[in-house]
Amino acid sequence: MSEAMVTGRMTTEKKARGGRILQRDGLNASQAINLLYDRVISDGSAEFLTGKSVSPLATAWHNAAQFVDSLSEKRTSRFDAMSDREIRIERLQKRGLM
Known part of the structure; x- marks a missing residue:
């Protein structure tokens, strides 16, 4: 997978203070930015950063x-290997009609 550079501007003091906190917690700036992007992608929103409400x-x-992404590609059943005719016959037999 190719990588891309993200650049941001902040005061020197903010960078130093944030860097110390990240280092204390075992992270570097790149890891923190990746976690931020992961959260934005997962949530589909940056609302947790801005406080702005997302529309319903x-x-x-x-x-x-x-939900759609979580669905498996295909659910299997005993009918998958049967022809339409075999399915109809089995259903009729189950109802006592055959």
């Missing part, structure tokens, strides 16, 4: 997309 419709679409 946007939340609904995000939740729906996560």
Whole structure:
């Protein structure tokens, strides 16, 4: 996977103070930025950073997309290996109609 550079500007004091906290917690700036991006991607929003409320419709679409992504490709059943005719016969037999 290729990598890309992210550049940001902040005061020297903020960088030093933040760097000390990250170092204390066992992280470097690149790891912290990657975690930030992971959270934004996972949430589908930067609301946790801005405090701005995401519209209910946007939340609904995000939740729906996560649900669809979580589905397996195909659920299997005993009918998968049967022809349509075999399925009809089995269902009729189960109802006592055949």
